[in-house]
Amino acid sequence: GTTRRPHSPASCSYQSAFAKEEKSYQDAHSPLFPCINHCRRLAAFFSPPAVSRKNNSMDYASSETTVMPLDLLREITNDFSEERRIGSGSYGKVYLGVHQHGKRIAVKILYDMPGIDDEQFQNEFNNLTRLRHQNIVRLVGYCHNIQEIQVEYKGKLVLAEKTHRALCLEYMSNGSLDKYLSGNEDVFLVLVGILIYHFKNLELENSPNLVLQMSVIDMIGRQAME
Numbered sequence: 001g002t003t004r005r006p007h008s009p010a011s012c013s014y015q016s017a018f019a020k021e022e023k024s025y026q027d028a029h030s031p032l033f034p035c036i037n038h039c040r041r042l043a044a045f046f047s048p049p050a051v052s053r054k055n056n057s058m059d060y061a062s063s064e065t066t067v068m069p070l071d072l073l074r075e076i077t078n079d080f081s082e083e084r085r086i087g088s089g090s091y092g093k094v095y096l097g098v099h100q101h102g103k104r105i106a107v108k109i110l111y112d113m114p115g116i117d118d119e120q121f122q123n124e125f126n127n128l129t130r131l132r133h134q135n136i137v138r139l140v141g142y143c144h145n146i147q148e149i150q151v152e153y154k155g156k157l158v159l160a161e162k163t164h165r166a167l168c169l170e171y172m173s174n175g176s177l178d179k180y181l182s183g184n185e186d187v188f189l190v191l192v193g194i195l196i197y198h199f200k201n202l203e204l205e206n207s208p209n210l211v212l213q214m215s216v217i218d219m220i221g222r223q224a225m226e
Ligand SMILES: Nc1ncnc2c1ncn2[C@@H]1O[C@H](COP(=O)(O)OP(=O)(O)OP(=O)(O)O)[C@@H](O)[C@H]1O
Pocket: 034, 035, 036, 037, 038, 039, 042, 086, 087, 088, 089, 090, 091, 092, 093, 094, 106, 108, 137, 169, 170, 171, 172, 173, 175, 176
């Protein structure tokens, strides 16, 4: 949301908000986590481990996660135009971003939601950057931008802060896994088999498998209930 902050200097800092390295089991259960889970559920799971990322209909992404300024995201998504919107979820809208050199990414602009603060965003960011697997959509960048705007408050104009948060992910040209699963029990059973296979091969850098296990269990559970 917009927080009122009368006449104080801008406090925008891309790096400092993400300096902490603390990670915990609880990170995996914050309110933002479902929107991240979706990305892990994308169609990449259909490919066997031996298939290279380049052959898997996804644009190859850099292994580095970079800061992406809001202006750049506006530029590559045609100012977040409707034509570029590729989906939306409970936590934000997703846009196709096309860099000048042609590389495509998915830009997820998170909604302003009460209760989701910078710390939670940072936790999600930390979780995503720790994930390294050929069949998991990779975070390639993020944006955390605080803009100063003028708003009317009790009849006076005051300066306020508006926070923009975005996660930039590899663009998955096959879209969401959900569309392949809905109403198709055979595909679901095959998928469970593939997940079990992958489950044994998952590796997270410098962390236990807990985060990914939760997303896999979440997915299997949801489909089983439908
Ligand atoms: N990395 C991506 N590449 C391509 N399309 C994507 C990507 N991430 C999301 N999308 C598209 O955007 C849609 C919304 O994704 P998002 O992760 O925001 O929500 P969701 O997980 O589907 O729903 P919810 O957040 O409510 O659980 C997806 O259904 C998919 O079509």
